[in-house]
Amino acid sequence: MDLQTAEQKISEVRTLLNQYGYEYYVLDKPSVPDAEYDRLMQELLELEEKFPQLKTPDSPSVRVGGEVLDVFEKVEHRTPMLSLGNAFNEQDLRDFDRRTRQAVGDDFSYVCELKIDGLAVSLRYEDGLFIQGATRGDGTIGEDITANLRTIKSIPLRLTEPVSLEVRGEAFMPKRSFEALNEARKERGEELFANPRNAAAGSLRQLDTKMAASRRLDIFLYGIGNPGDLGVVSHSEGLDYLDKLGFKTNKERRKCVKIDEVIDYVNGWVEKRPHLPYEIDGIVIKIDSLEQQAALGTTAKSPRWAIAYKFPAEEVVTTLKDIELSVGRTGVITPTAILEPVKVAGTTVQRASLHNEDLIREKDIKIGDKVVIKKAGDIIPEVVNVLADQRTGEEVDFHMPTHCPECESELVRLEGEVALRCINPKCPAQIREGLIHFVSRDAMNIDGLGEKVISQLFAEKLISDVADIYKLSYDQLIALERMGDKSVSNLLKAIEASKENSLEKLLFGLGIRHVGAKAAKTLAQEFGTMERLASASKEDLIAINEIGDKMADSIVSFFEQEEATELLQELASFGVNMEFKGVRKVSAEESNSIFAGKTVVLTGKLERLSRNEAKEKIETLGGNVAGSVSKKTHLVIAGEDAGSKLTKAQELGIKVWDEEKLLEELNK
Known part of the structure; x- marks a missing residue:
């Protein structure tokens, strides 16, 4: 077969495979038997092997996988992927409706969609061709998982129109695929996945794309990054447009005018949920009009025009065997229930937070009690109540200590707080937790410096503050247990790379009280450099949208400390970046533009x-x-x-x- 004939044949086979794949994976209406699809795929693979110059990025053959990746690169989302605020009951939904009416009046409608329990991803298309896919990550920076996403057969590699856009969706593992995967792992003696969500996330973070392809993932697309740029005026119109382009959207969505209709939709799916072929953990409710969405705006963390109703958590009974205490990086003493292992909402639970002493007293919790456990929002295990009528008399009362379990300093309860707190700044537990926070993903993101390694370094007295991380040497690290030459080399590279992080990463990593990742980004954008932020007054800070009195006081107090100044000087001497690397919001005073202050x-x-x-x-x-x-x-x-x-x-x-x-x- 010559090149021209091969090119024509490959084009014919690809056209058929794309048609059959769309019918099967998107429309759920196959027109040919599986055997015919498999025969055509094998023919395509053989042709592309013989004529590799004819293989293209949008060929159906890329869905088979086979590429082995070295690492996942970081990707900045063009439009942030915000998380949604939660509603847990009918009153929360009615409050959301009331706030919306106060802001935009009574003339609006909702779109209700099933909340798929999977992994949020972003897909980029240029001129209709799929060029990049990424995880949500922290909402601003995700990981490039393009090669693995190409193996999902319901993701179109080429759209029906040559448009350029960014779309968002939820990649998930159908129940049938999950059961087959765990059955196979069980036969091989491997650890089972706890639930389909974990299995989907693990599959998309495989470096071997053939492994990802074997997991048979699926996806529903639920939004466009910048719908206004495409002339779309409503969320429902955007979903219809995605259908037209060849994407797979969830057809169970419903447009509602009144909040009572929304509540009926929610209640209906509480009952029908178990019969779906995939897992859902709630309902997403969005304002339909994009103009009204823009008017409602967003907070630092989530849009004001959408909310996620989380289904009531599954509840189970187990025994509370003990209560352990931990000291957080701000000195708060948190009691944790140690439980007889029990499965809740698809995962095995052995620990549950008891929050504080007041909660233990309020619920009359004793060691040895039979307790009801649930996962708040299907994620965080918590003790709902005690089955007091099942007590045997052998249960033991629990009393919070008067002194820190780590450093023996006297504990205090600050005015207006329910938590007991260790206020010793040299408490080893607080220092260790602060170090773990500093290297975490949303902060300096130093791969290889996990909780265990930090604890080991701290115990060996190799680090006592965050600046010490930048003093670590090869000889110090290679002497640690389970640290080989490659691990040490990679860790030192990650430490060096962290010096180049933008200012907001360092700001969040410093653990300034009340300053979360979003607030850190806002501060970095506003002030541009650590020096400008350090000299800002409380009035300067509260003039910024999203920065309140508490946060402003905390920031001013932090920079007034001599220890903070010395630490920042030391970090700067090691080459740690102190400037914002994104597009900075310039103040009116700094600009002579016509837009300044407007x-x-x-x-x-x-x-x-x-x-x-x-x-x-x-x-x-x-x-x-x-x-x-x-x-x-x-x-x-x-x-x-x-x-x-x-x-x-x-x-x-x-x-x-x-x-x-x-x-x-x-x-x-």
């Missing part, structure tokens, strides 16, 4: 810029981009099909520009 609202579809690009450019010039028009708005940028925001701006007499005028000012 509140700008974007509405309608822009032709030459995406909304995100426009927002970024305005903020780099000292402007503030808001989601809704008010009397405080200085300027509205109106693209095509601008709606109610443009009308309101005209009614209020607010200046309105088109995209050409915006670009003219941005390019000055």
Whole structure:
């Protein structure tokens, strides 16, 4: 067979395989027997082996896997993948409805979707071709798992239209695949996966793509990263557009106008949940209109226009064998129930947090009690209540200690707090937990420095603060148990690489009280350097959206400490970066732009810029981009099909520009 004939034959076979695959994996309506699909796939593999120059990234053969990866690269999401706020009962849903009505009025509708229990992923397409897929990660940075995602047969490698877009979905393992996988692992004497979610996550983080392909994963797509750029005006329209492009979306979704309809939908799926061929752990409720979504905006962690109703957790009875105490990095003493191992919501539970002494007293918990356990939100094990009528008289009361179990310092209860706290700054438990936090994924993300290695280094007195991590040598590390030459070399490279992290990673890693990962990113964007942040006043801090009094006080107090100043100087001397590496929000004082200090609202579809690009450019010039028009708005940028925001701006007499005028000012 010559090259031209092979090219034509390969094209014919690929067309058929793509058609049959779409019918089987997306539409669930196969038109040919499995044997015919397998025969065609084998024919394609043989042709591509004979003519490797004809193999393309969108060939159905890539779904077989076979590529072995060295490592997963980091990927920055173009639009952050925010987590959702949770609702656990009907009242939470009604409160969400009330807040929404207060913000946008009564004229809106909801879209309800099943919350698939899997792994959130982002897929990027350029000109209709699948080019990259990534995990959610921390919402901003994920891991490139493109090769493994290509093995999921319901992910289109080429779309029906040559569009460029980023879409979000939930990769999952169907119940049937999960059962087959665990059966095979059992026969080989391997550890079983606890639930389909863990199995799906483990499969997509396989370095051997052939292994990922064998796991038979599936996916439902649930959103577009920047739907406004595609002329889409509602979430439901976006889902319909995904269907048109060849994506697999979940058809059980429903549009609802009243919150009572939403509650009926939720209650219906509480009953029908066990009969699905895949696991769900709740219902996602979203405001349908994208314009109203923009008006509602987001908090540092989650959108205000969506909420996840979490199904009631499975409850089981077991014995509370003991209560252990742990000291956290802020000195809080946390009691933990040690349980007779029991399976809850698909995983084996042996420990459950008891939070604090007040909870133990309130629930009258004794060592030896029969207790009811559930997983809050199907994730965190907790003790629901005690079965007091099953007591034998051999149960033992528990009393919190008066002194720290690690350093023997007297414990205190600060005003307004229920927790007992060790306030000794030299408490070894707090130092150790602070070190573990510093190297964690959302902080400095030093691979190879897990909890066990940190504890070992701390016990050997090789590290006593975070700066000591950057003093570690090959000779010190190679002497540790279970540390070989390759492990030590990789760890030293990871430590060195962490010096290049952007400022927000270091800020979060320092463990400043009340400063989470999102707040750290906000602070880094606002101030740009550690030096500017360290000299900021409380007034400077609370002027920033999302920074409240408590957090501002905590930040000021941290930088006032002489020890903090010395630590930062030492870290800087080792070459640890102290600057923000993203696009910084410039303050009005720093900018002489027309946008400086102005509140700008974007509405309608822009032709030459995406909304995100426009927002970024305005903020780099000292402007503030808001989601809704008010009397405080200085300027509205109106693209095509601008709606109610443009009308309101005209009614209020607010200046309105088109995209050409915006670009003219941005390019000055």
